[in-house]
Structure formats: structure tokens, C-alpha cells
Amino acid sequence: MRRLPPLSGEWIDRKQPLAFTFEGQSFSGYAGDTLSSALAANGQKIIGRSFKYHRPRGLLSVANHDSNAIMQVQHLGRVIPNVRADVTPLEDGMRVTAVNTRGGLARDSLQLLDSLSGFLPVGFYYKAFHSKRFFPKWERLFRNLTGLSKLDLNSSRRRTPKRYAFADVLVIGAGPSGLAAALSAADSGAEVMLVDENAWPGGSGLYARGGQDADARQTLQLMERVRKHTRIQLLCSTYAAGYYADHWVALVTPTEMVKVRARALIIAQGAFEQPAVFRNNDLPGIMLASGAQRLLHRYAVAPCDRVLILTANPQGYAAALDALERGIDVAAVIDLRTSPGPASSQLAERLDARGIPVRTGATIGSASAGRDGCLRSVVVNTRVQDEVASVTGESVQVDGVWMSVGFAPAHSLLLQAGARLQFETALGQYVPSSLPAGVFACGKVTGVYGFTSRLTDGTRVGEQAAAYVQRRAPKLRSTASTLGLTEMPSHPYPIASHAKGKNFVDFDEDLQLKDFANAVQEGFDSIELLKRYTTVGMGPSQGKHSNLNAMRILSKLRGEPVERIGATTARPMFHPVPLSHLAGRSFSPERATPLAKAHEALGAVWMLAGQWKRPEYYAVAGLARAQAIEGEVRAVRTGAGLIDVGTLGKIEIHGPDAAEFLDRVYAGRYGTLKVGMTRYGLMLDESGVIIDDGVIGRLADESFYFTTTTGNSASIYRELGRLATQWNMKIGLVNATGHYAAFNLAGPLSRRILTRLTNIDLAQASFPFLGLREGTVAGVPARLMRVGFVGELGYEIHVPADSALHVWDALLAAGSSEAVRPFGVEAQRVLRLEKGHLIVGQDTDGLTDPLQAGCEWAIKMDKPFFIGQRSLKVLEKKPKRQQLVGFQLVAPGATLPKEGHLVLSGGEMAGRVTSVTRSPTLNAVIGLAMVTPAVAASTAFRIRIDGGREVDATITPLPFYDAAGTRQKMVEAP
Amino acid sequence: MPWRLLKFALKSKHPEPRMFTAHSELKESYDAVIIGGGGHGLAAAYYLARDHGLTNVAVIEKGYLGGGNTARNTTIIRSNYLTPEGVRFYDESVRLWQDLSEDFDLNLFYSTRGHYTLAHTDAAMRTMRWRAEVNKHFGVNSELVDAQSVQQALPMMDITCAGHAPILGALYHAPGAIARHDAVAWGYGRGADRRGIEIHQQTEVLGIETDASGSRVSGVLTNRGRISTRKVLCAVAGSTPRLLSMLGLRSPIYIHPLQAMVSEPIKPWLDPIIVSGSLHVYVSQTARGELVMGASLDPYELHSTRSTLDFTESLAAHMLDMFPFLSDVKVVRQWAGMADMTPDFAPIMGMTPIEGFYLDAGWGTWGFKATPVSGKTMSYTLANDRNHPLIEGFSLDRFSRYELTGEKGAASVGH
């Protein structure tokens, strides 16, 4: 392996040498090299170890179609796992190591597994190691043996952008047919996006030359036209990871993911060259002819000094000519076929002229390695029949074997797009038989192999795609898909059995020919079962080099033609995609009330509430959490407190049917609600389960304003919109949630404070409990509701968001003499619990109906209809399954139970605590519990608290505090 | 190196017999027909033969063995449910799971890894505590742990989840496990096959016949001919509604796709199974080193296993919120299954209004972990024409009785 003298069209820049290390050894390469080409140029034949047997492996496809070339790279302070060396550009200072070796690549101590391979047949791990006692030990061993790269658990998040893009025609693959297609589509007026996974376009047009430069020159001309074309955007080093519905394609570039919405799609992804199967076909030095040609022409690297070509198609002969052209000694061309086709024969003459022996009807029976573990010689046998080689053969000393025995079309995106395929026996491959609207294909993927044929094919398809986008009839009609095919590019069975095995079918997974026979013998005789049992195609390269041979082998074992075998489903990703590319910047929307900064200044400790953050409580220097919360509670009970309730859903409803609508969606009655009054609202689902609650206020005959819980505001507003449409009601709904700020000023002194700021008459007579008034607060138009959630005199004040801070500050200032105190969600929970108010979703669960929750008072069964009513009529007739009760701990000093602790009755589970707190007001531990009817009917139960201890509770009527409700009604001001 | 592997090296011919007999013909009649050759159907067959001596039974599968959700799930096994019915049922399942490899003499790689259900909100903490308490009450090993313990167990994790969903604690369930999903179907299949039960792949049901009264099963029509039988067990997950419609039965089952994806193999770093309801993530690392990842159900009904990109985008984003160092780890493949969901996130099992028609459905996102116990209880139910005590809470008529099971709270993100 060595670097060759410069050649036209090479991808490397010899003016830019780069230094890197591999397995600690210093190497050098050039800008434009990939890790693979640079290693090859430095004569590094062994680049990795195989997954199962740890056999030495070399380059195979040089196209990321196999996982021999997976490495770990340390660069710019990051450890990058599972790097695909074939397609990763070399950078200066990279430190490259092989993956999954013990003691380094050269003397990997795990290579002894190769000699044990006899003990490890297909699926061996199903057949042993499962004694209950020893499995954990074995498993630890396996876990450490498998896996590729080792992660650096300290490396930071990589944030890459993501981009949307739009194209008339997206062409995937910029080989000869793709280039032609892009030009033809663009010439016909379409905006074209052309992508190729390689650093440069051109594909096989540049590397498969057959010892001449004609095709390459023509390809370069096409590339030049593409570069200049104003309607073509070319993206290189970019692969299409997957096709998704409606021509939505994920493109992965080195730095970002681009999500393209194309109006038409052209698949020109070509075909994966497939390996031949013979003993030791995995030795370093044995590679795909196309891989060798890539090294020769892209990177000017000679993969070997003396090569033997194993072929079954013209491409192999052409590769031989390329070898000679680049000064590599060709030992012989071995053709599996007894009578090569015309194209091959023409090329054979040119080889003959240069004294290269061509032997037909032969195969490589086996290869053997030298002391360095790399290919040293092969045995060439006569092919007696499929799979069987003659007993005796001639040994040939070579350090390289290039395999050119056939191709598997890269049609996974086509399949994802919904194309149907049929097996073309004349081609020995599947080709599209029907394509979905707007999806086109050209080139090798459709079975077109000749260079000029591919250009013709691409031109035709490009024009057709443009026509589709422009909604016109195509000018160029379809021609036979196998344009100018003179001989079959793929051999139907390029496989040689061998008594000693080690003839690999899947290089990722170390699967040998016999593994398939054995799996089928064990009953895994359908392609899907075979895949799952052998794991063929499940490795990092996802079967790109192994699925086709697996199908051929199965078809032979079942004695059925390949087309009857079927294929496994083609799923994304086409090549693996980093999580960072998929994640992008990752947006997670957050909502904030206008008071966020103000709360922070007041020492708020935040808690999450859906997309919102809410002050749980306000920290007070020197006070513990519990004390701070207790202080807030006392402030509300004895003076005044102010809480931001702006996260509540706030909805306005206007129109002639407004009252009727509310009567249908809430369980209460609102048609009778007086203007200027509010009423509690309970919302149920069709099965009668409580889903939300809030306060409904009537602004005018045909206008209401109501609140929902913070978590449900969006979904409820949406559902109300649907119901309005379904019932065809004359209403207009307005979601004012974010547009109104809201705070609750509560406490015996709240009226005194508010009077100073508002033009609304707060006197009991003119603004009674549950009243709704509109006026100004601190000069700002405001809506006031006298609600009693916390059980004190209180005003819920709603003002436009842009004035929220002004009003909030004004209230705190006006209340300074009364020591008004901001309070948080936790204090509010304590206060409402003292009042026995439930919280939907905390004191109720996914099955709680109003009867169980003791909310009969909030449902008006005599209304004509409301959602959930009919189910309640059923439930009324049935015994309750659970019931919400209030409780009090017998010993006030007992350990505080927690929400979620179990209620026990006679040792049996009989419910759970849904809310509990130590009430500073009542100096008792109070709570709500959802219990069995039996317990509800009793007087006491026990609660199992942390550590399994149990505490006694007595069932207590609700509310715990101010049963008469005089405080929230607060007739005369104190 | 266990001795039993010696034979493979010493024998020239591969010494293993077929796991499943290939049956050319369907018989004209069987004592029972099991529709669905997935884990559940095969498990039922296995226990029918082993525990109830019923062997004149055919399992018919329209595709291939274990090719449905058995092959598509993320293999998580746990019993930390919320309702007594759920806990008892899945606890029995875990018990069965633990002995399965030895029962089958087939290594299922049943691997007890421990299972964290992360809580990011105080509401989630309440539910986790409730679950832990119910679990402990029924002898299931679950504990509510705080954020610090989570961080200690997973020092590499960003427990603030990139700041927008800080972890407050978790429900830790030590018995949480994973297993090699395909092998489960093969193990049950081989066990049933060896006991004389016939497994017919590529056999699709076209109709189910009832007797004149229309109230009793009399036969099954397939693409390979008619079978007469008086007992039919239906274990077809996503195809359940279609099968039920053949009998004019209605159910609450609705079908949404559930997607998953898998990474390239990397050296082991993640021991336990991690689930986050808020971030819609569940993830575990297989013995091969791959990360198997799932999220929540697709948002709308669809009877197909197509993949979507937005699924991988949001799942990847949430994975990196928890594990930023995975940025360069690559996803190799995504796939999907069809989840047969129920309103209360509990299965629908047992006898039905049609005599001789037994239903094993409503497995949503929790079917794999129930494979052994569903087989055990359904085989009992079919053999005795009486619902097994463990599945009484799961009967089809619970909905008309307004007696749903309250599992939803625990399974808002499944698995």
C-alpha cells in the first residue's frame, strides 16, 4: 500500500499535509484524505478487529458500506465514538484508535476467540450461560466483550442547528445518472437540490475508469455544468438519512440536519458492490473492486502491489485495467462465469494484449494470511458447480484480491417512499416496478449500468420530474429500464463453500456460510426469522454488504428462487445519524407571567407548573421553608396576602348562545347567573369524570369571563372551540390567558388595602361575596372577582398584562401598612385545604366523579344536558367505588404523612392520602383522602407513613376552617 | 466456556434439531385455535399443553413467529404498577420471567437491571410515592428515592435535564429487567411445538364462525381453509378490532403507533433502565451495547408501522437533556409497532359475550412484560371456561359497568 504519483481529478491536496496518529503510531496524510485513505496510504493494512471473533480486518468498500472501518477519534478535546473512517475527512492532529480491542489492534488478546469459533455457532448465546446462578457473571462478560467505542461520559452537549429547506426536485446521488438528472430537471426550469454523500460528486464516473479517462472527463464536464447552474444547489458530504411522508427527506451534513420538503424526488443512489464468499474472504488485502478503485482514483493510493481480480462482470475487467494503468501488477483475472459476456470479452482482449491471464469458470476456494495476518496467497479452483470448488487448486501469491461479482441496488429510500420492486432475473437484482407519485429513480438503482446509458436515463428522469412539478406531460418518454445492458452485472451465486468455513457473509457480525444452513436447520427458514436469529444485516452497516447474499443463501437452502424469499423491511436510517443532529438546538417553550422578575426580587423559590414556573413560596432570610410558608399562611388569615394567579386559564365567551354553551360544558347552571356575579364551575368528561374546575363570571347578558386550571387552559380552550363548532353555536371564544395578568389579594385587611387603589365601591352591599365588578385599580382597567378559594375576604384582580407590574407594585405599596405579604402556591394549598377545597388532579384522579368527590352541590342534574350528565345518571344508581373524605390526625404532634401514603383499614389497603398539611391556623394535621366507601362510612382509619409506621386519623367533616364561611363573606370591614 | 458448547466444535454436522415443526397441512378440527403467533399466543399455547394437557391446538399466525409487537417492543419488564390488580398481575409475570430461561433451556438474556421512573414535578412525586406504597403493600420491591440518590446511581446524568425539567426524585424498582424479545417467542414456540401443538405461520384468519344461535364459536376460516373448533383465543394486538368485528363485538380499543429507535453498539455505560414521563423517554442498554430508546405514543390513530422523523428528533433532544455526552452517538435504525390502547391503560382479558371466544388484548405499550402471565392466565381461562382470578379486573364488560381500573396514572408514559 502506497501513495501514487498525482493524477487528474484526485481529491487530495498534496500541498496540505496533515499529521495524525493511529493506535499511537504517527502517520501523515493530505487534506482531502479520509481516515481510510490516509491509513492505506501509510501502508496500514489492518484497521480493525471483527465484532465477534476479533479477526484482523482491512478496508472493504471504502464507502462506509461495511463496519471494518469503524474507529474512535480523539480530536479537539472530544472523544468521538464509532467514527466511519471511510467517509470521515482526515484532520490535522487527530488521534485515531481501533474500537473493541483488548491490548491494542496489533496484539488484541481477544483474537483467541477466533480459535474458539467452533464452540460459538450461530446463536450460541441462546444455548448456554443461562443457569440462574451464573447468568449475571456471563452477562457481565458479554457486555464488556461487545460494544464498539468507549464513551467519554464528561463530554459536553453538542448543539447543532437544524434547517428546513424546500426544493422542486431533490436528487439523491450525484453519480453520472444523478448529475444528468439534476441538469435535465434544472434545464427544464425546476429548482433542484442535488446531494451526494461523498466529498465530491461524480460517483463511479470518476473512479471506475477501465484504464481510460473518457468517462471521467465527461463526468467532470457534467460537474462543471452543475457547479455553474443557477437552479442547482449542490450539497456534498451529505446523505439522505431517510424518506418520510409527503417527500420529507432528512439530509445529514457534517454540521447539521436539513429537512427538505421536495415536490419531486429522484433517487440516483446507485448500488452497493457485494463481496464474494470464500474461505478467509475477510483477510486484510481482500476488498471490493470499487473500493480499490476509489483508493486509486480519489486518493491516489495503491491498495496493494500484486492483485488477483475475482469477477463475474465487466466491471471486474475494467478494474484490472485500472490496476495496470496505476502500475499495479495483476496476477490474473478469475471469472466465476464459464462464458463471460461481450462487454467482458472486449476488455479481456485488452488485458490479453498486456499479458494478463484470464481464467473463466473458476473461483477462489480459499485465501491464506502471512505472518502479518494479511492476505499472502489464494487458492484458485475450478468451479465444479454452484458453491462447490474443485478439490485441487493452484496457489497464487498476491497481497491483494479485488472482488467484482455484483451489486445490490441502494433502494432503501425508494422502499421507504412506497416503491414496489420486482426481481429482474436478467439483471440478478431488484428494480422498481412501480413508483409513487413524484418519486423517480435512475441509474444503477434501476438496473442501468452502462456509463452513457446512465446519462441517458438520468436526463430522461430529470425531465420527467420537472414535468411532474410543472404539472405537464413529460417530453421524454420512458425507455426500457435496463438500457443497453449487454451482460448481467451481478452473479446469481458468488459463493464458495469450504469444509473449514470462515467464509464470511456478514463482516459486521462475523457470520459464516454455515451459520445460515444451521439457522435454517433449526427452523429459522424465513428471511425475517433468519435475520433475527443470525443477526445478519443488524450490524452497524445494516446489511449493505450482506443482505443480498443472505437472501441468495436462503433461497438455495429452501430451493426457491430469490424473488420468492422476500426482503426485510427497509427502515431509516440509511447511514447512522448522531443524536446531536437529530436533536438540533432542541426547543422547549416556557411561559412566564409579567411578574417573573418581581417574584425573583421578592425571593421566590420556583416550582414547575407545566410550561410555567410559579413561586412555591418566598424565601425569608433565616427561616426554613416550612416557617416561611407558615408565615405566608398567617399573613392571609390575619392580615393580607397577594398571590400571582396569572397562570390560570382565562377565557371570554360572547354571543347569544354563551349561557347555553356554558350550561352544556359545565355541570353547574349559568343561564340563571346574574350579571356581575360569579359561580363555581366543574367540568366533566363524557364518562362523568372531573377534568377541570374554575370560576365563571357574567360580564353582560351575552358575555362571560371564566377561569380554568393552569395545566388545562390550552386543551380546554381548544376543546370548547370544537364543541362550539360541533353544536354550531352562536358564540365567540377568546383565549385571554396570557393577555390578562391576575392576582388574588386575600385576607381580612384586603378590602381596606384595595379601597385605596380602586374606583369600585367595595362595600358589601355593592360588591358582595362572589360578585364581579369592572373598574380601575391603580388607574388600570381591571376586573375584580370576590372569590373564596383560600377562605378569607379576597379579590381576584385581572388586569391587562402590560400593566401587571404596575398594579402588583401598587398593591404591595398600598398594603405596606397592613404588612401585605406575597404568598406562593404552597401557602395557597394549605389555605384551601383548611377550607376543604379540592384540587382537580391532586385530590381527584383519572376515575373520580363528582359524587365520589362530594361535589353534588356543584352539579345540576335537572338541567336538560351537560357533558357527563348521562353517565352520572348511571353512576347515581351504583355504589360509589371510592370517596373523598377529610381527616385529622389524632395526635397533632404525629409525624406528617405524605401525599400518596396509603390509608389502611384492618391492615388492608383502603385508599390514599391526596392532600395533607400541618395547619398553622388549626394547629392540627389535616388532610383529604380518597378511601373506600366502607372507610368513608366509618369514623377512623390508619395511615402508613414512611418507614412503614402507622398513624391514626379520624374522619372530619369539611371544611376544617370557618364552616359557616363568615370570613370570606366578611359582611362588614374590620 | 460451558461444556454444552463442546458438541458444536466436536460434531461435524450441526447437532441442533428444528425448533418448530413445519406443518404442511391444517387439520380439519382442533380442540382450540389460538389466533396470533406472537409472545402472548405462543405462551398461551405453551401453558395449555404444559399445565392443562391440551395439545390438539393450532396457533395460526398471518406473518411469521413473533413478528408483531413481540419483535418491536423495547423489552422492558417490571411490576411497579398502581392498582392492586395491576401489581398482582405483573408481579406474577416477573416471577415467571425469572425462571423462563431455565424452563425453556434457552437463554432469554433475562437481565435484572433496576428501573428508574423519574419524577420532574411534585405531582409526579405524589404519584410515584403512591405507586411505591401500593407496590410495597403487595410485596413488590419499589421505593421512592430523592434526586441525590438518582444522581449517585447515575453520576453521568444531568439531573437538571438541561435546566428545563429538574429531577426531583424517582420511583426505583429493583426487579426491573430487560430480555431478548425474539427469543421469548421462540422459547414458547419450541416448548409448545415439542408438546404437540401445531404452529402455522403465513396463515391468516378470514372469518370466525359461530353456531346457529350466534352465541358460540364453531370455527375459524383461514386463507388455508376452514378449521372447526369450539374454542378460540384471540391474541392479535393491533388486529384485535378487526377480529372482534368478525364477531360483531365492540370494544374501547383504539390503535396508535408506538415508535422506537436503536443506537450503534457502544461499550456498556448504562446499567439500569431509565424512564421519564415528562420527557417522554425510556432507554436501556442491551447486552450488545446498543441503546434501545422509546418515547410516547403517536398522537393519532394509524394502523401502520411507518416511521416519522419528528419522533426521532424529540426523542434525541430529550435523551441529550439527560445524557449530553451522547451527542456523537449515532442512531442506526428506527421502527414502529401498533399499540392496542384502552381508556384505562389496563388490558382486556378473558371470556367474552361469545361462548368459546377468549380475548387477550388491550396491551397498548405494556404487552411484552405480561407475556408469561397472560399465557398462564389465558390458558387457565380457556381450559376451565372460567376467568383466572388474576384477570378478573380486566374483563371486557368493565366499561359498560363503569368499573375501569385506574392504571392510567401509572402508565401515562408506558414501559
Added chain:
Amino acid sequence: MTRRSPLADWHLQATYRSAEAPVWLQDCSWRQRFGCKGPQASTWLESLGLTVPQPANSCAMDTNDVLVARLGATEFLVEAMGLHGQTVVGARERFPVPGVYPVIRQDAAFTLGGPRANDLLLETCSYPFASDANGTLVVMTSMVGVGVTVVPHRVRDTTRFHVWCDPSFGLYLWSTLVEIAEEMGGGAIASDGLKSTLRGES
């Protein structure tokens, strides 16, 4: 009294770019606006002498810079794009009007401009704005996960985008976009209107 922009907290530690930036955002929340819907909405707006666009999701700008955007079929957003919003304030004070339902609009509103504005949109929103920026289009779509209303507006040879969203999402949307804009060499720019927001206008 003081009207405060939903983005005011951000402005407290703002660093502004020049209007020459490749991509810039300008807080316009201070503008006077209102919304309305209901059977009589369209007729009423016309009676105020406003130019009311007919097709759904289209908009019209009248001579004194008042934008009337038709959101869907029957809802309207009316905004004074200039510094003086008397017409709009006046109209707003006429409520209640029979058959016209007021829609409170306390939006976070900003303008996105600069030669690379569309690149920013391509990173944050799946709607293909480039394809149609005829100046009368109203697009309700989602941007970095937030519901937004967008009006592309041709100014000479470049396109500017007026964006509105629920004020509670304002800070998140704005700071996310500004962050990306800054990576592109742009960012937030100040404006007279902006100053008056912070200073407060009655």
C-alpha cells in the same frame, strides 16, 4: 400609567446591534393594537374607515399605517404600525359594540429583518416564507414551538416579518430568536418605540 413590553425584562440587560446587521429583531410590542371577532366585526371595522381585507388570512395597511389583519375568516387584528396609535386607541374605546366581540391583544410583537432574516426563519419555522412574500399574506404557524402570527412585508428589495405571539411566550420566543440571530452576526436592535415603552407612554 406605564405600559410594559412583555420583553421589558430582556431589555433591562440588552445589547443592541445596528440596523445594518445581517439579521435583526426589533421589539414592537409597544404599538397600539386591538382584536375583534363576531358576526359584525368586518362591517364595524369598515364603518371606522379602516381598509378591511376580504380573503381569509390576508391583511391590508391603510394610508395612516394602520394594519388590519384577517386571522382566519372572522377574527381581526388591528395595529397602528406607526408611532401614533390614536385611531386604534379610539376604536378600542368604542366597545362594547353589538355583534362585535373584543379580543384583548397584549401580544409580544416584533419585527424581523435583514438580508438573512429568511435564514433565521428556516432554522425556526417550517413555513416556506420565501415562496410568497406578497405583503398581504397572514400566516399563523408555529415558531420554535410557539404559536405565532406572521405578516411578511416587502420593504424595497428585502422582506421584513412582523411577528405576534401570546405575551407569556414572548420572552422565550424573543430570546431564542435573538440568540440564533447573534450566532448569525445579528441580534436585537433598539427603536424609538422601544424607548417609549421603557419610558412609558400614557
Added chain:
Amino acid sequence: MKLLTCPLNGPRPISEFVYGGEVRPMPDPDTCTDAEWSDYVFNRSGVAGVKREWWCHGPSGVWFLAERDTTTDTILRTYLASGVEASR
């Protein structure tokens, strides 16, 4: 990503929409039996096929109907509940 055409807002990625479930006629609560009612509340026609569904375009809040084949995810037509056909 799948495209869905909102009758008012035009074709958008389906992630901009919220699925509202199949359109299901409600039996008359006053005359139907408990069994008929619980069937309506809980049971669904889970069989794959062309269904009439509620969809909502999130950013605009527009509710409309879509006829969709739940086997192939093909959308046959979308229209406002008032019956206005969407341009597709």
C-alpha cells in the same frame, strides 16, 4: 413529515395540528339505554379504514373535518364543519 391541509390555512406539517378523534354521533341521552350510552362513551370503531375525524390547526385554532384512511394515513379530503370543501 406528513402534510395536512387546513381548509383556512392551507397545507401544513401535521405537527401543527391536534387530533380530535373520530366524529361520533351521540345517542339521545334522554331516550337511550345505559348500555347504548356506555357504548357511546367507551367503545370505538377501532377497525382500520376511512374515517371522519376532527382536526384542529393549533396556531389558528381552526377546527375542521378530515376524511383519512387509517390504514395508509392518506387524507382524502378536509373541510370546515360547516361543509366548506378545502382546496387540496
